[in-house]
Amino acid sequence: MAESQADPRASVSGSMPTSGMIGGLGPESTVDYYRSIIARYRVRKPEGGYPHILLNSLDVDKGIALLNAERLDELADYIAAAVEFLARAGADFGFIAANTPHLVFDEVQRRSTIPLLSIVRATTDETKRRGLKRVGLFGTGFTMRANFYPEEFERAGITLVRPTEPEQSFIHEKYLGELLENRFLPETRTAILRIAERMKQEEGVEAIVLAGTELPLLLRESNSSGVEFLDTTVIHVEAIVDRLLS
Numbered sequence: 287m288a289e290s291q292a293d294p295r296a297s298v299s300g301s302m303p304t305s306g307m308i309g310g311l312g313p314e315s316t317v318d319y320y321r322s323i324i325a326r327y328r329v330r331k332p333e334g335g336y337p338h339i340l341l342n343s344l345d346v347d348k349g350i351a352l353l354n355a356e357r358l359d360e361l362a363d364y365i366a367a368a369v370e371f372l373a374r375a376g377a378d379f380g381f382i383a384a385n386t387p388h389l390v391f392d393e394v395q396r397r398s399t400i401p402l403l404s405i406v407r408a409t410t411d412e413t414k415r416r417g418l419k420r421v422g423l424f425g426t427g428f429t430m431r432a433n434f435y436p437e438e439f440e441r442a443g444i445t446l447v448r449p450t451e452p453e454q455s456f457i458h459e460k461y462l463g464e465l466l467e468n469r470f471l472p473e474t475r476t477a478i479l480r481i482a483e484r485m486k487q488e489e490g491v492e493a494i495v496l497a498g499t500e501l502p503l504l505l506r507e508s509n510s511s512g513v514e515f516l517d518t519t520v521i522h523v524e525a526i527v528d529r530l531l532s
Contacts, residue, residue, distance in 0.1 A: 302338055303530055306377025306400065308368050310343035311384040312466040315499035315519065319383040322523045323530075330527060337530045340377050342368045346466060353386065353428050362390035366397040373400045379529055381405070385497045385518060386428045408525040409495060409518050410438045418492045420445045421516065422485045424478070425497035427458030435497060447489045453481045465500035475504050482513040 305323075309316030320339065327337045344364065352361040365387055369380050381403040382391070388406050395402045413421060423435055423446050430448050439446045448454065460474050478501075485491045493514035496502050502517045 303378040304338040304340060304376050305526060305530060306340045306372030306380040308365060308382040309341050310346055311349055311387060312346045312500060314468050314503060316383050318503060318519060323526055326523050326527045327530060340372050340375050342372050344368055358390055362393040366394045369394060369398045381526055384499055386426050388434045389432055403525050403529060405518055405522040406434055406438050409521050410442050412521045413444055413516060414442045420491050422447045422491040422494040423497055424457055424494055424501055426461050427454055429497050430454045447491050449481055461498055465504060470504045479508055486513050
């Protein structure tokens with residue numbers, strides 16, 4: 287009886303914090319997160335050890351269906367239940383390995399019994415730290431149309447510029463139709479880089495926020511284009527490792 291009532295955190299993490307990842311939104315970026323957290327942790331703690339990570343992988347198709355139907359209350363229910371599962375499993379803090387679910391982040395955090403590390407707030411802090419004042423935004427159509435990035439950036443004194451409506455439609459179509467299906471095509475990379483270059487020349491953006499965690503998988507090796515990219519996965523991972531080492 288005593289064994290079955292033991293605190294799961296004691297057996298999972300010992301003295302090290304345990305992170306809880308909401309993944310699957312989508313699957314490829316979840317794998318990237320996992321590898322990146324371990325790699326960054328090992329760099330910052332070279333004396334040994336590995337981080338404790340619990341993963342709850344959700345159904346990206348269900349998430350997109352709820353978004354398309356504008357059923358945000360149900361999306362919040364879905365993610366909040368997943369976070370609570372991680373909390374019961376022993377996570378000390380949680381994070382969502384995606385940008386678009388930030389549409390319901392505040393509601394999920396309100397219900398959560400553990401703190402959640404926001405990818406949007408981490409990205410805003412990093413953009414401000416770099417001294418950038420005007421940046422572009424790439425992501426799913428849900429993210430590019432939403433206000434959660436503009437509002438966070440405005441509070442930090444940063445102007446966020448969206449692509450044109452046709453450009454947003456193109457990026458969204460390629461995101462859902464290719465990137466989430468693990469298809470990273472050179473012609474798509476070229477077309478999205480062209481949008482970034484236009485925004486730099488015509489809109490005066492200093493960098494582009496890759497506010498979709500599949501986008502770095504397509505564009506991470508494209509720094510030679512002359513357009514600076516803010517990789518939200520890398521930024522979020524750094525904040526997660528900070529918490530793991532705290």
